[in-house]
Amino acid sequence: xxxxxxxxxxxxxxxxxxxxxxxxxxxxxxxxxxxxxxxxxxxxxxxxxxxxxxxxxxxxxxxxxxxxxxxxxxxxxxxxxxxxxxxxxxxxxxxxxxxxxxxxxxxxxxxxxxxxxxxxxxxxxxxxxxxxxxxxxxxxxxxxxxxxxxxxxxxxxxxxxxxxxxxxxxxxxxxxxxxxxxxxxxxxxxxxxxxxxxxxxxxxxxxxxxxxxxxxxxxxxxxxxxxxxxxxxxxxxxxxxxxxxxxxxxxxxxxxxxxxxxxxxxxxxxxxxxxxxxxxxxxxxxxxxxxxxxxxxxxxxxxxxxxxxxxxxxxxxxxxxxxxxxxxxxx
Numbered sequence: 001x002x003x004x005x006x007x008x009x010x011x012x013x014x015x016x017x018x019x020x021x022x023x024x025x026x027x028x029x030x031x032x033x034x035x036x037x038x039x040x041x042x043x044x045x046x047x048x049x050x051x052x053x054x055x056x057x058x059x060x061x062x063x064x065x066x067x068x069x070x071x072x073x074x075x076x077x078x079x080x081x082x083x084x085x086x087x088x089x090x091x092x093x094x095x096x097x098x099x100x101x102x103x104x105x106x107x108x109x110x111x112x113x114x115x116x117x118x119x120x121x122x123x124x125x126x127x128x129x130x131x132x133x134x135x136x137x138x139x140x141x142x143x144x145x146x147x148x149x150x151x152x153x154x155x156x157x158x159x160x161x162x163x164x165x166x167x168x169x170x171x172x173x174x175x176x177x178x179x180x181x182x183x184x185x186x187x188x189x190x191x192x193x194x195x196x197x198x199x200x201x202x203x204x205x206x207x208x209x210x211x212x213x214x215x216x217x218x219x220x221x222x223x224x225x226x227x228x229x230x231x232x233x234x235x236x237x238x239x240x241x242x243x244x245x246x247x248x249x250x251x252x253x254x255x256x257x258x259x260x261x262x263x264x265x266x267x268x269x270x271x272x273x274x275x276x277x278x279x280x281x282x283x284x285x286x287x288x289x290x291x292x293x294x295x296x297x298x299x300x301x302x303x304x305x306x307x308x309x310x311x312x313x314x315x316x317x318x319x320x321x322x323x324x325x326x327x328x329x330x331x
Contacts, residue, residue: 019043019074043077076100076121085110092116100124100144112136123147123167135159146170146190158182169193169212176200191216198307198328201272204292208300219307219328221291231315237284241313244271244280274313276323286312288325 018026020043070091076098083099085108091097094114100123107122112133119142127148134140135156142165150171158179165188173194180186181202190212197219233241246254247268258265271282275290288310294300310325312318318327 016040040074070094072096074098075102076123078102080104083108089113095119097121107131107134109133115139118142118162120144130154130157132156138162141165141185143167153177155179161185164188166190176203181205198289198309199292201275201309201311203308204297206298208298211294211298211300211302211306213306219289221307221326231284233284237282240268240271240282241280244268244282248280272311274317275310275325276312276317276320279313281313284313286315286318287328288312288318289328290324290326 017040019040071093073091073094073096077100080099080102081104083104083106088108089110091114094117096119097114097117098119098121100121102122102125104122104125105128107127107130109131110133111131114137116139117137118139120137120140121142121144123144124147127145127150130145130150130153132154133156134154135158138160139162140160141162143160143163144165144167146167147170150168150173152173153168153176155177157177159182161182162185163183164185166183166186167188167190169190170193173191173196175196176191176199178200180200183206186206187208188210189206189208190210192212193215196213196216243254243258243264246252247258249255258268268282271280272285273280274285275288289307290310291305292298292308293303293305295303312325318325
């Protein structure tokens, strides 16, 4: 290990490989490598990121932030429990962050500072939640949260429009975020070994090439008699539906005036669209499911069938003939 560091110091190296050196701490002299862009520390017994790393600065032309040159950081196979916010906040040029096989429970909100990050892997840790700030990382192309303790994923994940691969297998997910249809470049999704009941609305519109979903608790197509209640919409819901319909007409007075009422606009942004009549609604819906054939409907190789969530605006639409939406029964 000493020889590697000495050679790097004398040569002002841009990379340093300390993988599998059986070290318990990062050598302090690493801070004397201002041009360091790749640091490999995987397969060691490191329990924390040292404060000395903060002195690694890009000196020419000027100090733009801590570890400004670092592009790839591999820390897998250690005993890290905490990722210090001040360390993360300094890695502005990081492209790859690998924290696999550690003991990390949370990622700090400061992760939003990694604006150039493309690959994030925190496989086999103890993650209990994903920060909503992940949505700021719009250049992310691959995320791997496999084998953690995640019970939900933030809606903001759908803002990562460059995402091509999402691995969240072997967690405790009971649902996936609505709005995943925005992930137009997503090609690989691995959700095997979770507790999913169905996929989110319009999931079948994704251009997936690979989908792994074994070991979940998906609803089954077992016909049952339904109990239908007469629905009475609140005044708020009736007005919201009227405004949402009018807003579709760009020449209407409602459409022109809505920008002047930001609170109302924010409220209506949570609305949905009926899968049958296509009319908008706000908070009252009938949750249904339809069954998608992966080969026929999503152009994938598998001929398996998956359940996809659908929302209907009323029992009137639910009772309309000719659609394939089923109410979800609880037992």
